[in-house]
Amino acid sequence: MADRVIVNTSINGEEATLLCEPRQTLLEVLREGLRLTGTKEGCSNGNCGACNVLLDGVLVNSCLVLAVEAEGRSVTTIEGIALPEGLHPLQQKFLEHAALQCGICTPGFIISAKALLEENPSPTEEEVRFWLAGNLCRCTGYDKIVRAVLDTAEAAPSVGSFGGETP
Amino acid sequence: MAKYVGARQKRVEDPRLITGNARYLEDVQLPGMLHAAVLRSPYAHARIDSIDTSAASRLPGVVAVFTGQDFADLNPLPCAWQAGGVTNNANTPRVLEIDKVTHTGMGIAVVVAEDRYAAEDALAHIEVAYSVLPTVVDAKKATEAGAPQLHENAPDNICMTWECGDQDGTDRALGASDVVIREHLTNQRLIPTAMEPRGAIGSYDPGTEEYTVWMTSQAPHVMRLLMTAFVMGIPETKMRCLSPQVGGAFGSKIFLYPEYPMVAVLAQKLGRPVKWTESRQENYIATTHGRDHQTDFEVGALRDGTITALKVTTYANLGGTLSTIAPGIPTSLYGSMLSGTYKIPHLHCQVYGVYTNTAMVDAYRGAGRPEATFVIERAVDLVARELNLDPAEVRRKNFIQPEDFPYEPASNLLNGLAYDSGEYEKALERALEQVGYREFRQEQQEARQQGRYLGIGLSSYVEICGVAPSKWVGLPGEGWGAGLWESANVRVHLTGKTVVTTGSQSHGQGLETTMAQVVADELGIPIEDIEVKHSDTMSTPFGYGTYGSRSAAVGTIALYNSVQRIKEKARKLGAHMLEASEEDVVYQDGNVFVKGSPEQAKTIQEIAGAAAVAYDLPAGMEPFLDDTAYYDPPNCTYPFGTHICIVEVDTDTGRVEIKRYLSVDDCGPVINPLIADGQVQGGITQGIAQALYEFAAYDDSGQLLTASMMDYAIPKAEHLPHFENSHTVTPSPVNPMGIKGIGEAGTIASAPAVVNAVVDALSPFGIRDINMPLTPQAVWRAIQEAGR
Numbered sequence: 001m002a003d004r005v006i007v008n009t010s011i012n013g014e015e016a017t018l019l020c021e022p023r024q025t026l027l028e029v030l031r032e033g034l035r036l037t038g039t040k041e042g043c044s045n046g047n048c049g050a051c052n053v054l055l056d057g058v059l060v061n062s063c064l065v066l067a068v069e070a071e072g073r074s075v076t077t078i079e080g081i082a083l084p085e086g087l088h089p090l091q092q093k094f095l096e097h098a099a100l101q102c103g104i105c106t107p108g109f110i111i112s113a114k115a116l117l118e119e120n121p122s123p124t125e126e127e128v129r130f131w132l133a134g135n136l137c138r139c140t141g142y143d144k145i146v147r148a149v150l151d152t153a154e155a156a157p158s159v160g161s162f163g164g165e166t167p
Numbered sequence: 168m169a170k171y172v173g174a175r176q177k178r179v180e181d182p183r184l185i186t187g188n189a190r191y192l193e194d195v196q197l198p199g200m201l202h203a204a205v206l207r208s209p210y211a212h213a214r215i216d217s218i219d220t221s222a223a224s225r226l227p228g229v230v231a232v233f234t235g236q237d238f239a240d241l242n243p244l245p246c247a248w249q250a251g252g253v254t255n256n257a258n259t260p261r262v263l264e265i266d267k268v269t270h271t272g273m274g275i276a277v278v279v280a281e282d283r284y285a286a287e288d289a290l291a292h293i294e295v296a297y298s299v300l301p302t303v304v305d306a307k308k309a310t311e312a313g314a315p316q317l318h319e320n321a322p323d324n325i326c327m328t329w330e331c332g333d334q335d336g337t338d339r340a341l342g343a344s345d346v347v348i349r350e351h352l353t354n355q356r357l358i359p360t361a362m363e364p365r366g367a368i369g370s371y372d373p374g375t376e377e378y379t380v381w382m383t384s385q386a387p388h389v390m391r392l393l394m395t396a397f398v399m400g401i402p403e404t405k406m407r408c409l410s411p412q413v414g415g416a417f418g419s420k421i422f423l424y425p426e427y428p429m430v431a432v433l434a435q436k437l438g439r440p441v442k443w444t445e446s447r448q449e450n451y452i453a454t455t456h457g458r459d460h461q462t463d464f465e466v467g468a469l470r471d472g473t474i475t476a477l478k479v480t481t482y483a484n485l486g487g488t489l490s491t492i493a494p495g496i497p498t499s500l501y502g503s504m505l506s507g508t509y510k511i512p513h514l515h516c517q518v519y520g521v522y523t524n525t526a527m528v529d530a531y532r533g534a535g536r537p538e539a540t541f542v543i544e545r546a547v548d549l550v551a552r553e554l555n556l557d558p559a560e561v562r563r564k565n566f567i568q569p570e571d572f573p574y575e576p577a578s579n580l581l582n583g584l585a586y587d588s589g590e591y592e593k594a595l596e597r598a599l600e601q602v603g604y605r606e607f608r609q610e611q612q613e614a615r616q617q618g619r620y621l622g623i624g625l626s627s628y629v630e631i632c633g634v635a636p637s638k639w640v641g642l643p644g645e646g647w648g649a650g651l652w653e654s655a656n657v658r659v660h661l662t663g664k665t666v667v668t669t670g671s672q673s674h675g676q677g678l679e680t681t682m683a684q685v686v687a688d689e690l691g692i693p694i695e696d697i698e699v700k701h702s703d704t705m706s707t708p709f710g711y712g713t714y715g716s717r718s719a720a721v722g723t724i725a726l727y728n729s730v731q732r733i734k735e736k737a738r739k740l741g742a743h744m745l746e747a748s749e750e751d752v753v754y755q756d757g758n759v760f761v762k763g764s765p766e767q768a769k770t771i772q773e774i775a776g777a778a779a780v781a782y783d784l785p786a787g788m789e790p791f792l793d794d795t796a797y798y799d800p801p802n803c804t805y806p807f808g809t810h811i812c813i814v815e816v817d818t819d820t821g822r823v824e825i826k827r828y829l830s831v832d833d834c835g836p837v838i839n840p841l842i843a844d845g846q847v848q849g850g851i852t853q854g855i856a857q858a859l860y861e862f863a864a865y866d867d868s869g870q871l872l873t874a875s876m877m878d879y880a881i882p883k884a885e886h887l888p889h890f891e892n893s894h895t896v897t898p899s900p901v902n903p904m905g906i907k908g909i910g911e912a913g914t915i916a917s918a919p920a921v922v923n924a925v926v927d928a929l930s931p932f933g934i935r936d937i938n939m940p941l942t943p944q945a946v947w948r949a950i951q952e953a954g955r
Contacts, residue, residue, distance in 0.1 A: 023284075037194040038187015040414075042362050043447040047876035050362060078187035091185045095177055098841040101849060102675030103184030104191060104363045104414030129884040136876065138362050138415050139675050140845055141852030141913075142884040 009070040012080025020067045027051045027062035038078035049135035052108040059115035078107035099148040101139035113149045171684035175841040178680045189412040192366045197440040204286035206276040208268040211524035211869020213297040223292040228285030234276045235265035245397040248495035250329045251646030256321040269487030272452030302869040306484035306521040317522045324522040331502040332515035332578035340476035340513035344467030353938045356459035356863040363414020366444035369430030378406040378431045385420045386712025393423045410702040413674035418530035422491035451874040457531020459484035466546040472561040476513040490529035499645040500535030506576035507543035508591045509565040524869035533914040536630045544919035566591045586805045598809040598831040620816045622928025626920035632908030633720025633804040652799035654708035655726035659792035661779035663772030667699045670710010671722035677842045689730040691757025716908030724902045729796035741769045743785040804899045806907040808832035810916040812924040821947030829891040835907040850913020858921035
């Protein structure tokens with residue numbers, strides 16, 4: 001078994017020191033090491049987006065990122081999305097639209113949509129659909145997810161109003 | 168006074184799902200847990216000559232390696248639904264195969280290690296000597312002379328030959344028809360691809376000799392029964408099964424798979440809990456597939472569009488071995504529904520269930536009914552085309568009319584059952600009006616003048632849902648090896664807080680919400696006071712699980728019936744508390760009062776408290792408000808509707824763009840429109856996926872070419888339209904709530920709507936059919952060939 005290495009990082013705004021094997025993915029260390037199991041494994045090869053997290057605010061598939069790559073950077077997972085006063089506006093809209101069914105792809109969609117709205121606070125429907133192309137959902141047909149994201153943008157159109165850790 | 172039923176009630180499941188706090192199988196960790204990885208056959212047809220596990224066993228982190236010989240005392244998995252009334256030459260997988268494999272992905276050996284890395288890495292160190300055998304992957308070719316034979320007990324690779332309807336009458340009616348149209352249809356193989364792969368965890372308590380198995384299952388009670396009584400030969404009562412949060416299933420998690428009893432036995436052998444989770448590639452090769460029909464049909468009609476007869480022959484590919492309910496799908500749920508929404512006087516269907524060197528095929532969303540609907544809805548369009556009639560007009564002409572219900576399709580197709588209720592024309596007219604059918608035809612003409620090819624496709628479907636009546640579906644009838652009733656227990660606790668336990672199992676449908684809505688209205692308490700619990704065999708009454716759109720029409724009715732009995736007991740106790748006579752008091756909106764005096768009421772909370780403390784009960788009354796109901800309905804339910812798709816085809820590239828997709832569904836009264844629309848939209852998407860994108864491709868040697876999310880074309884947000892959904896409401900007379908079911912309607916209706924639209928768009932080229940999926944290549948090729 002490979003030697004373990006120490007990784008200094010920030011997870012959902014809190015300093016964290018991880019002890020992990022160099023071969024371990026960020027997904028695995030989040031889930032197994034830190035027990036942050038909201039990030040899901042759907043395919044482990046970067047196709048489905050269920051494992052989406054933000055790395056320094058950039059959307060990544062955590063199954064394709066090694067944990068050691070988080071050294072000195074900040075990681076945002078679904079567990080860090082909610083605001084101090086309650087649910088994040090995207091979470092609220094997902095709830096209102098019932099933009100989910102089995103829920104296993106949902107953390108990835110919320111993370112992905114957050115990254116979209118931080119980059120483009122007033123996306124068109126087409127822009128939402130193309131941005132979300134890295135996230136697979138087998139239950140909803142995407143329509144309610146697209147509505148929830150558009151609705152979030154409409155309700156809070158200004159940049160930076162989406163909370164969480166913006167770089 | 169309904170407050171919750173019919174309302175857009177937010178789902179009670181969602182707060183935990185949108186925050187990452189839901190606990191799926193992958194999230195369950197037990198102390199001391201080991202990890203298992205399965206070595207799977209790379210060959211589709213081979214004898215296993217020898218297996219050497221010694222090198223793998225010596226690797227660091229590896230605890231043990233087992234082969235099929237180590238599980239030789241376990242029975243092969245049962246096939247619980249064999250086609251009714253005929254011989255089924257059944258062959259099912261073992262926990263691990265011992266001497267032979269008939270498709271890639273069959274388990275050969277298992278490594279148990281301290282972590283998943285060590286287990287997976289060790290697989291490469293197991294040496295297996297195979298004698299590779301010839302393969303066949305096509306169901307029709309598998310029945311031809313000289314084809315490789317998979318199983319000794321299945322000559323010509325035929326598992327079963329099944330038929331329904333009246334062959335002679337159908338032949339005569341076809342002979343007397345003005346036109347007879349013949350067509351060959353392929354309903355291609357699909358892969359369910361739930362976003363959560365399968366998995367299981369086994370643990371064993373040597374003190375009590377009890378097993379606990381967590382698994383990704385739609386039917387934990389059935390899993391327990393099959394594992395204990397059929398595979399392991401231990402008392403059913405010595406096992407507890409649990410499904411935690413399940414991440415989608417679409418049928419693929421109904422079945423018993425080899426890995427479930429395997430983890431139970433491994434936990435017992437090793438004295439530690441053992442977890443197995445599927446990789447995505449394993450999900451493609453070792454979890455069941457769906458569809459895979461090759462069908463030839465003849466449809467007869469009179470010049471005016473009246474359909475006279477339908478004759479169907481289908482080769483249903485069942486894979487290398489039988490999955491749990493495989494033979495029931497292309498028979499009871501397919502042949503029986505070929506009449507669709509139409510009065511067809513003569514019908515005959517012949518089905519060959521065939522073994523091939525491919526993954527097991529079993530129920531996938533819709534299960535038999537999408538295949539049947541595809542045949543009849545394509546047939547109706549071909550009749551319209553042949554006779555130069557409007558496809559809407561041909562549908563109108565042949566529809567079963569409201570006064571015809573209960574309607575028994577021709578030739579006792581439904582084996583004694585009858586369609587319950589329907590207003591097929593109303594749904595069609597609503598859809599045509601919403602889409603602007605006449606205006607579209609005008610627009611289509613104008614577009615063609617400009618060289619643009621628009622098309623419109625209709626699909627008027629009926630499905631069979633709430634599959635249950637035990638006497639019908641069971642061994643005396645359709646061959647299902649048990650019953651299909653459902654159960655519910657309702658307990659109103661001392662504080663008035665209410666717990667419902669159900670044998671149904673929610674894996675994305677939102678049953679915790681819809682069931683709570685029904686209880687809240689019926690009992691007259693806030694929805695926040697209700698907990699709906701499911702998926703644990705220790706704490707819920709036996710139930711057959713959730714599939715076939717049956718949890719609203721069967722499971723929820725069990726619940727409804729239980730609440731009625733709770734209310735009746737509460738009414739009697741309330742009368743006692745009010746010192747009134749039982750005949751004079753009523754139960755209304757959570758209060759019991761003397762008729763005409765609602766101000767002097769006892770609330771359900773007060774009554775529940777009185778029942779629980781039991782200081783002063785009427786003579787003979789037992790304490791507590793607690794009731795368990797078992798519901799076996801007299802008939803299935805038959806939801807219906809019309810879907811319309813509008814496409815534009817780029818004839819230079821063959822690309823199909825969906826411009827509009829509109830549904831009018833009738834599932835009886837809608838419990839929660841927010842949830843029902845979600846079910847419809849997700850269902851439509853899986854049908855569009857079949858029509859345009861998805862195809863499980865095998866090469867001739869039985870290798871699955873589409874075994875990743877890169878190769879198997881699940882549609883993304885950019886590939887799909889905005890959906891326009893609405894409903895008509897025709898209650899079912901089958902159950903007291905009039906509910907029909909909605910889980911599969913979208914999938915059943917949508918593939919023919921899309922294909923009919925594309926064929927309509929390309930009718931100027933003389934194209935009358937293109938095999939699914941209608942990829943740009945397939946469409947472009949059809950246009951080129953038509954042009955020659």
